[in-house]
Amino acid sequence: MNRLAEHPVLGTYERGRRVTFTFDGEPMEGFEGEPIAAALRAAGVLTHRYTAKNKEPRGVFCAIGRCTDCVMVVNGKPNVRTCVEPLCEGMAIRTQHGLGNGAVAEKEERP
Amino acid sequence: MSDCLKTNGYLLMEDLANAPGVPSAERRKQGPVAIFECIQEIPCNPCEQACDKDAVRVGSKITDRPELNAENCSGCGKCVSACPGQAVFIVDESKGDEAYVTLPYEFLPLPDKGEIVLALDRSGSVLGEARIVRSRLLDSMDRTAQVTMAVPLEWSMQARFFKRKEA
Amino acid sequence: MKRRDLIIIGAGPAGLSAAIEAAQYGLDVVVYDENALPGGQLFKQIHKFFGSKEHRARERGFRIGQQLLEEAGRAGVEVVLGAQVIGLYDGLIVQVVRGDRIERVRANAVVIATGASENMVPFPGWTLPGVIGAGAAQTMANLHGVRPGNDLLMVGCGNVGVVVAYQMLQAGCRVQAMIDASRAIGGYGVHAAKVARTGVPFFLGHTILQAEGDGKVESATIAQVDERWQPVPGTEKTFAVDTICLAVGLTPATQLSRMAGCTMVNLPGLGGLVPATAQNGATSVPGLYVAGDAGGIEEASSAMIRGRLAGLAAARRQGFADSQAAESRGQELHESLDRLRGGPFGERIRAAEELMHKALEKEAACQTA
Numbered sequence: 001m002n003r004l005a006e007h008p009v010l011g012t013y014e015r016g017r018r019v020t021f022t023f024d025g026e027p028m029e030g031f032e033g034e035p036i037a038a039a040l041r042a043a044g045v046l047t048h049r050y051t052a053k054n055k056e057p058r059g060v061f062c063a064i065g066r067c068t069d070c071v072m073v074v075n076g077k078p079n080v081r082t083c084v085e086p087l088c089e090g091m092a093i094r095t096q097h098g099l100g101n102g103a104v105a106e107k108e109e110r111p
Numbered sequence: 112m113s114d115c116l117k118t119n120g121y122l123l124m125e126d127l128a129n130a131p132g133v134p135s136a137e138r139r140k141q142g143p144v145a146i147f148e149c150i151q152e153i154p155c156n157p158c159e160q161a162c163d164k165d166a167v168r169v170g171s172k173i174t175d176r177p178e179l180n181a182e183n184c185s186g187c188g189k190c191v192s193a194c195p196g197q198a199v200f201i202v203d204e205s206k207g208d209e210a211y212v213t214l215p216y217e218f219l220p221l222p223d224k225g226e227i228v229l230a231l232d233r234s235g236s237v238l239g240e241a242r243i244v245r246s247r248l249l250d251s252m253d254r255t256a257q258v259t260m261a262v263p264l265e266w267s268m269q270a271r272f273f274k275r276k277e278a
Numbered sequence: 279m280k281r282r283d284l285i286i287i288g289a290g291p292a293g294l295s296a297a298i299e300a301a302q303y304g305l306d307v308v309v310y311d312e313n314a315l316p317g318g319q320l321f322k323q324i325h326k327f328f329g330s331k332e333h334r335a336r337e338r339g340f341r342i343g344q345q346l347l348e349e350a351g352r353a354g355v356e357v358v359l360g361a362q363v364i365g366l367y368d369g370l371i372v373q374v375v376r377g378d379r380i381e382r383v384r385a386n387a388v389v390i391a392t393g394a395s396e397n398m399v400p401f402p403g404w405t406l407p408g409v410i411g412a413g414a415a416q417t418m419a420n421l422h423g424v425r426p427g428n429d430l431l432m433v434g435c436g437n438v439g440v441v442v443a444y445q446m447l448q449a450g451c452r453v454q455a456m457i458d459a460s461r462a463i464g465g466y467g468v469h470a471a472k473v474a475r476t477g478v479p480f481f482l483g484h485t486i487l488q489a490e491g492d493g494k495v496e497s498a499t500i501a502q503v504d505e506r507w508q509p510v511p512g513t514e515k516t517f518a519v520d521t522i523c524l525a526v527g528l529t530p531a532t533q534l535s536r537m538a539g540c541t542m543v544n545l546p547g548l549g550g551l552v553p554a555t556a557q558n559g560a561t562s563v564p565g566l567y568v569a570g571d572a573g574g575i576e577e578a579s580s581a582m583i584r585g586r587l588a589g590l591a592a593a594r595r596q597g598f599a600d601s602q603a604a605e606s607r608g609q610e611l612h613e614s615l616d617r618l619r620g621g622p623f624g625e626r627i628r629a630a631e632e633l634m635h636k637a638l639e640k641e642a643a644c645q646t647a
Contacts (some may be wrong), residue, residue: 196468
């Protein structure tokens with residue numbers, strides 16, 4: 001478990017209510033309002049997307065919305081910066097393939 | 112001066128020998144006293160602000176190193192939690208064949224009084240067993256707790272941290 | 279088009295300080311920040327700051343952030359969040375995206391306080407999930423309460439590297455090693471000492487050769503470097519780590535100052551290309567100021583004073599603060615900044631400032647010629 005219960009300087013963390021979301025269809029739990037990337041990291045997910053040409057995995061790099069390495073498809077919308085996008089109840093979060101908007105990527109995602 | 116701080120991240124005894132913030136061996140035997148392990152000229156003076164006994168002086172040039180007036184120091188430890196660099200320790204060598212070393216501590220959980228821990232030197236190497244004498248966290252310390260451990264007298268100028276014994 | 283006395287871009291330590299200072303003289307001030315929360319990077323700074331009482335020494339960064347926000351509120355500063363500035367025309371027309379709308383606002387003065395971004399260093403495997411910026415590790419642990427990993431390698435031993443390594447220990451991570459290609463630790467010795475005494479080894483004069491792992495970081499290999507920064511064969515060491523933190527410097531965010539047409543200078547001591555500025559942050563574009571890391575990389579304590587100076591200058595430019603008191607206030611701020619920049623660690627900044635003056639003189643000479 002990667003969540004800190006108590007911190008020597010910060011004490012306990014103020015977290016939103018517990019919500020459920022899905023990651024590639026699989027149900028997961030997180031806290032409302034925290035960045036999607038934090039909820040995914042806590043749940044053990046490191047790969048957010050695969051690059052278009054070489055299909056290499058990418059995850060969080062800067063965590064402050066600058067580098068766009070962590071983008072995913074959120075509720076059908078591609079290229080969402082998950083390190084700054086707040087988590088909401090029922091969000092459908094999917095691994096992004098390439099730019100996330102091409103027919104090829106969509107086909108790849110379907111079983 | 113050795114290069115050890117620049118290359119390994121910790122001070123050697125020789126680096127502290129002539130530092131203005133280090134009390135004499137004589138003074139340490141007389142009871143608790145602060146040791147300022149702050150030998151680089153960094154822009155910082157909260158230790159001076161925290162002391163109400165006029166025992167430490169940085170002066171108007173805030174990059175000067177803290178200078179200890181050991182006769183005024185009571186070893187109260189206000190400077191220990193005030194130091195942003197966690198570079199102040201209290202050493203008391205008046206306890207017979209053991210020394211009390213007080214260090215700043217910002218980890219959880221705090222050790223319990225009586226707990227046996229492993230004393231570490233400045234490089235993090237294990238010296239041997241130490242006994243926790245006191246753990247203190249007051250509001251005024253702003254989350255920088257002070258832990259006092261009893262170590263054999265000969266480690267008084269070496270023991271600067273501790274780790275829990277493996278369960 | 280709406281008009282404001284002063285628009286500040288970025289609600290970090292420099293921007294908020296500029297806003298507070300200017301608002302005190304009666305300016306109508308708005309601060310735009312693209313993030314959902316204000317404070318810039320202050321809220322992940324959980325260590326006690328250096329300096330003197332006037333610099334808020336021994337206060338932890340996140341508390342300073344709270345204080346600045348309260349002060350800004352009391353001073354009547356309007357802070358607009360989720361507002362991304364995408365254009366700066368004639369230096370003083372600000373184009374800002376808010377939600378789905380784009381607005382243009384004209385200002386009598388603008389302060390750019392957009393901060394910096396983290397540098398990276400490429401090596402085989404550097405794109406693997408698990409290679410993160412040191413600031414990202416801080417954000418995850420200190421803001422969101424999520425450990426970025428269990429076993430870390432820290433690349434870079436400047437102040438960011440040593441401070442973040444300590445904070446990762448506080449968050450319950452194991453730091454397997456600290457490395458830096460330089461032969462000497464660049465950060466404060468006291469910061470390094472806090473890390474070293476917990477048993478973390480430092481490898482100076484070492485570089486990272488590669489990150490290994492199947493789909494994510496599983497280990498990292500380092501090696502010693504020679505005088506020409508080349509790896510020395512036979513000195514390789516491999517650490518089992520799941521996270522590699524890069525603390526290899528910061529680059530000023532200059533997109534807006536370049537767009538506005540500021541004269542730029544390349545000063546490695548300030549982090550690379552920066553707008554040429556006078557000591558109060560005034561750029562070559564009249565009415566346009568820069569403060570904090572966007573004008574050159576320095577500590578947050580200095581960024582706050584540089585913000586104050588820019589805010590004061592913006593007020594004076596508009597005739598809001600032409601009193602004797604404002605004059606001596608400027609003097610006081612300059613002296614306070616000089617006190618922070620003293621000593622051997624301030625040498626880098628002092629040397630860069632010197633070069634900046636030379637560049638400005640040259641510029642002035644060209645214009646009169």
